[in-house]
Amino acid sequence: MNAAPPLEKDVVPDPTPPENGLSFVEEIHNLLHASVGNPISSCIQCGTCAATCPVASGGFMEHTPRRIIALIRAGFKEQVLKANTFWYCASCYQCTVRCPRGIDIAELMYGLKRYTVWKTQYQKGLIGPVFSETFVKMILRTGRSYEPILATTYIFTFGLPEMIQEAQNGTALMLKGRLPLLPPRIKRLENFKRMIRRIIPLGDSE
Amino acid sequence: MKTYAYFPGCSLEKMAQSYHLSALETTRVLGVELKELEDWNCCGATAYFHVDELLAYTLSARNLAMAEKEKLNLVAPCSGCYKNMYFTREHLLRDPDLAEHINDALAEDNLRFSGSANVQHLLEVFVHEVGLKEIRAKVTNPLKGLRVAPYYGCQILRPRKDHEDIEQPRYFEELVGALGAEPVDYPLRLRCCGGALILTNRVAALSMVRNLLESAVKAGAAVVATACPLCQVNLECYQKQVNKEFGTEFYLPIMYFTQLIGLALGIPPKRLGIGSEFVAVMPAIAEARDADPVPTGK
Numbered sequence: 001m002n003a004a005p006p007l008e009k010d011v012v013p014d015p016t017p018p019e020n021g022l023s024f025v026e027e028i029h030n031l032l033h034a035s036v037g038n039p040i041s042s043c044i045q046c047g048t049c050a051a052t053c054p055v056a057s058g059g060f061m062e063h064t065p066r067r068i069i070a071l072i073r074a075g076f077k078e079q080v081l082k083a084n085t086f087w088y089c090a091s092c093y094q095c096t097v098r099c100p101r102g103i104d105i106a107e108l109m110y111g112l113k114r115y116t117v118w119k120t121q122y123q124k125g126l127i128g129p130v131f132s133e134t135f136v137k138m139i140l141r142t143g144r145s146y147e148p149i150l151a152t153t154y155i156f157t158f159g160l161p162e163m164i165q166e167a168q169n170g171t172a173l174m175l176k177g178r179l180p181l182l183p184p185r186i187k188r189l190e191n192f193k194r195m196i197r198r199i200i201p202l203g204d205s206e
Numbered sequence: 207m208k209t210y211a212y213f214p215g216c217s218l219e220k221m222a223q224s225y226h227l228s229a230l231e232t233t234r235v236l237g238v239e240l241k242e243l244e245d246w247n248c249c250g251a252t253a254y255f256h257v258d259e260l261l262a263y264t265l266s267a268r269n270l271a272m273a274e275k276e277k278l279n280l281v282a283p284c285s286g287c288y289k290n291m292y293f294t295r296e297h298l299l300r301d302p303d304l305a306e307h308i309n310d311a312l313a314e315d316n317l318r319f320s321g322s323a324n325v326q327h328l329l330e331v332f333v334h335e336v337g338l339k340e341i342r343a344k345v346t347n348p349l350k351g352l353r354v355a356p357y358y359g360c361q362i363l364r365p366r367k368d369h370e371d372i373e374q375p376r377y378f379e380e381l382v383g384a385l386g387a388e389p390v391d392y393p394l395r396l397r398c399c400g401g402a403l404i405l406t407n408r409v410a411a412l413s414m415v416r417n418l419l420e421s422a423v424k425a426g427a428a429v430v431a432t433a434c435p436l437c438q439v440n441l442e443c444y445q446k447q448v449n450k451e452f453g454t455e456f457y458l459p460i461m462y463f464t465q466l467i468g469l470a471l472g473i474p475p476k477r478l479g480i481g482s483e484f485v486a487v488m489p490a491i492a493e494a495r496d497a498d499p500v501p502t503g504k
């Protein structure tokens with residue numbers, strides 16, 4: 001059908017060369033091996049995903065999901081990895097259920113997040129990656145999540161204006177008795193930690 | 207009496223305690239027992255899937271395996287937890303190698319996943335298991351004249367599970383109707399509230415909240431009903447910031463559907479956790495009652 005719409009000028013017309021013999025498209029395919037959706041090669045660039053995405057249609061994404069797919073297929077690894085698109089994806093699955101080609105776009109966004117976390121290549125100043133890592137570490141320690149710890153990390157990492165905003169909200173919740181004062185822990189924590197170590201080799205996460 | 211393994215999830219411990227309380231109170235009246243899953247762990251929220259998929263599956267699998275041990279189906283009030291556990295089960299059933307790998311880890315906690323316990327959202331338990339007829343029959347204080355905007359949000363519907371209508375669902379509206387209230391139709395009822403972005407991209411999240419509130423208010427809603435703690439907190443607790451950011455004047459109560467059911471069943475508001483919200487709920491309820499009084503008691 002239609003050819004992919006031309007990429008805009010800000011895109012350097014020089015796809016990144018393959019790493020370890022794998023092209024970027026292949027890497028992304030491998031990343032999504034577990035996904036039940038169709039491969040991104042079946043994308044027809046119809047733009048349904050971009051139009052239904054509440055974040056992209058609000059103008060908050062550098063590249064729409066459609067464009068990210070075009071960039072991946074054209075091998076623009078760098079531009080893709082440094083984009084904010086997948087960090088600003090709210091995982092609402094609107095794109096996934098509407099895509100006429102049955103591509104699981106939300107899962108692709110998750111995949112790109114994981115890829116950049118592994119390779120620590122995420123765009124500087126983005127809050128998403130730090131937040132996710134903090135969250136994971138906390139659960140590895142206690143088995144449960146605890147909002148104030150999240151807020152604190154957030155505060156330390158991202159400075160004053162946001163901090164005040166978040167702290168105000170946090171304090172208000174606390175005063176209304178809606179936040180616990182001590183982090184909850186599960187009971188069989190030792191078993192739990194051993195279980196986790198079977199899945200990912202960890203140093204002591206304390 | 208029907209019994210379920212109940213997975214409250216981290217946010218219901220305190221942040222969304224009113225959801226927890228109202229879930230327990232209402233199910234009791236309707237003959238459903240929610241037995242809290244012993245020693246449950248966090249479902250992984252979305253953060254886990256950002257970092258390590260396998261780990262995310264393991265966390266959910268532990269909860270599923272514990273429900274299996276109790277020979278009970280699992281019910282989650284949080285749409286995020288529900289989605290995670292639902293799809294972990296699907297995935298492990300489809301991929302025996304993966305299940306084996308995870309079972310190897312679960313053995314450290316003397317657990318094993320087989321897939322025998324299924325996963326439901328609390329809203330589904332009310333609508334499909336208890337049934338609207340049964341609920342209607344137990345209503346003593348119909349919420350007449352109360353215009354309610356049922357908010358589905360995302361994860362309860364998406365990604366597609368097996369049977370349900372994800373483009374034009376009506377069951378939430380029907381539930382609201384069964385309580386004697388008036389369900390309000392508004393365009394954004396299935397849209398994402400942006401909850402997952404509130405810490406990571408505040409402006410995007412706030413603008414999504416604004417759009418939703420606007421859509422509900424324009425349709426004449428007096429309250430919004432939610433079935434997810436993240437949506438509730440996002441839509442309620444950030445109204446002030448939305449107003450500041452966009453110069454709007456929203457003051458729209460955001461209630462859990464279980465609180466509405468509770469009121470219609472005649473349970474005192476306090477026992478439903480009503481009273482700890484930023485946007486007061488009772489004035490809107492009272493206003494509807496005054497405009498359309500129904501005799502109380504019989």
Ligand code: SF4
Nearest residue numbers: 043044046047049099
């Ligand atoms: S909706 Fe599907 S086919 Fe259309 S542009 Fe998006 S990914 Fe491609």
Ligand code: SF4
Nearest residue numbers: 053089090092093095
């Ligand atoms: S899942 Fe992400 S990319 Fe897809 S519509 Fe939702 S926010 Fe947009």
